[in-house]
Amino acid sequence: MxxxxxxxxxxxxxxxxxxxxxxxxxxxxxxxxxxxxxxxxxxxxxxxxxxxxxxxxxxxxxxxxxxxxxxxxxxxxxxxxxxxxxxxxxxxxxxxxxxxxxxxxxxxxxxxxxxxxxxxxxxxxxxxxxxxxxxxxxxxxxxxxxxxxxxxxxxxxxxxxxxxxxxxxxxxxxxxxxxxxxxxxxxxxxxxxxxxxxxxxxxxxxxANPPVAVRLTKRLIRQAQTADLPSLLDASASAQAIAHETQDHAEAITAFIEKRAPVFTGR
Known part of the structure; x- marks a missing residue:
């Protein structure tokens, strides 16, 4: 083989x-x-x-x-x-x-x-x-x-x-x-x-960072190669709407307030 x-x-x-x-x-x-x-x-x-x-x-x-x-x-x-x-x-x-x-x-x-x-x-x-x-x-x-x-x-x-x-x-x-x-x-x-x-x-x-936010950020940077600013802002708002709903976003905020290391799960 x-x-x-x-x-x-x-x-x-x-x-x-x-x-x-x-x-x-x-x-x-x-x-x-x-x-x-x-x-x-x-x-x-x-x-x-x-x-x-x-x-x-x-x-x-x-x-x-x-x-x-x-x-x-x-x-x-x-x-x-x-x-x-x-x-x-x-x-x-x-x-x-x-x-x-x-x-x-x-x-x-x-x-x-x-x-x-x-x-x-x-x-x-x-x-x-x-x-x-x-x-x-x-x-x-x-x-x-x-x-x-x-x-x-x-x-x-x-x-x-x-x-x-x-x-x-x-x-x-x-x-x-x-x-x-x-x-x-x-x-x-x-x-x-x-x-x-x-x-x-x-x-x-x-x-080490929240996987959903990482992937969305990469996608935005790639889109920015060809998009104009208004289009990129629209895409950013849509991506942010997804990111705000993730458990990892909530965990990041809570961990910051509690002064501890966050535990991200990709959800």
Missing amino acids: SEALVLAETDAGIRTLTLNQPTLRNPISDLPTVDAVVDALHAADQDPEVRVVILTGAGSAFSTGGNLKAMHEGRGPQGATPSETVSNYRRGIQRIPLAFAAIDVPVVAAVNGPAIGAGCDLACMCDVRIAGRSARFAESFVKLGIVPGDGGAWLLRRIVGESKAMELSLTGEIIDAEEAWRLGLVSKVVDDAELMAAARSVAAAIA
Whole structure:
């Protein structure tokens, strides 16, 4: 029996998902891997015991994106005709950013090495990014004579701004973890040996909060990427109406008044 393409382990409300093709440096373009990633994200989102997800890669790379060997052998997303290629992208790798957009559970990327091409975009799909010092990032599609077919043109500019996104995308240059931090692409850089502990620390801080409020807050921030202020205020009022009715909200107020640590149940 072949080993799982995505490993899943849950502890204290934190589910760690590990891309598990280390010998290939964790490509995500093949259809079985797409299925595994999408299924793992949906499973985490639907599990009430999961309060936050950590995404990382097995071995020395986070993800080097496309499987170039498969592309070279004619097993990549390119079809016999342009229309077939479009279909392959839609039913293939483009399902991953859509899956990230659909889930409410927060995702922390622990970038443990190169995040190249679609791997860089995968990191951008996550809500928080922590990098080990060996991490490298590149929006490198242009180097292969192709474009970011997985939503990278939408994702990257929202994180680093249009000018820098243009520069990174049009040059395909590789940047190190410190430069990624200076650009705001990652929120923290730590020694490689401390990466998972740092990611778990952030995840634990998220998991300690009321799960419904956490998921609603994430949804509002995502909606704010495309909404105008009046629309976002309407969405905020609706989310707040839900939050006010939760037992966790009442518990938070009571615990504050009683000067004790709250106990949140996700209800």
